[in-house]
Amino acid sequence: MPSPDLQESLEKIRPTLLRFAMLQLRNEAAAEDVVQETLLAALEGKSAFSGRSQLKTWAVSILRNKIVDHLRRGSREGTLPIVDEQGDEDFDALFDGTGHWQEAPGDWGDPAVVLEQRGFYEVLELCMKALPEQVARVFTMREVLGFETEEICKELKLSSSNCWVVLYRARMRLRECLQLRWFDAR
Amino acid sequence: MKSCREVHRLVIEAQDRKLGFAERLSMRVHLILCAACRRFDAQMDLLRQAIRRFPGD
Structure with a gap:
């Protein structure tokens, strides 16, 4: 019992x-x-x-x-949506013609402090929800569930380079979202 | 020397694949010299730590 x-x-x-x-x-x-x-x-x-x-x-x-x-x-069972080639969504605008940052990345501070702040995880969750479904799936398999990249590619039948591109986009979007909704908002 | 645009990609890809020796070297050299990319590197590190502790307390 x-x-x-x-x-x-x-x-x-x-x-x-x-x-x-x-x-x-x-x-x-x-x-x-x-x-x-x-x-x-x-x-x-x-x-x-x-x-x-x-x-x-x-x-x-x-x-x-x-x-x-x-x-x-x-x-x-083949029920997972195959991640398709996505439109060339550009993070290029972050850089100028010579490859320098348009706006230098900010100092986010000490992770040990930031992660303890009240409300941080609510914002992070909001940002993860805002990711497109396929991007979120690859990213959470990698980071939340701890799959190796090769394993994700295999499970989802993606090429390695496609996997890296999807993970790149996920990280860049989360960075942008956290900057806007957490670091700038404080 | 690699540009910030190239290095920010390496910083991210280093989290998902093993970089080659030349890639690792050029990234390290750039990071020593460039404060902006060091902060980007720190941001990506914070993001990873945050997600690993998800769903937080």
């Missing part, structure tokens, strides 16, 4: 888990499924939760694996 405490605590972090899953899967039904599987696995495997790490950290690590499984299954 799962302890009512654990069940209750898991229920409390359910919305966080759901948001996390939605960001990577962009599909409500699929996100509900993986979160459900995660909660069940968490209840069944409660002995694995020693209380050393935070409950949320532990649940998110289970969720990551569930999402990875889901993506792998999807790519086998």
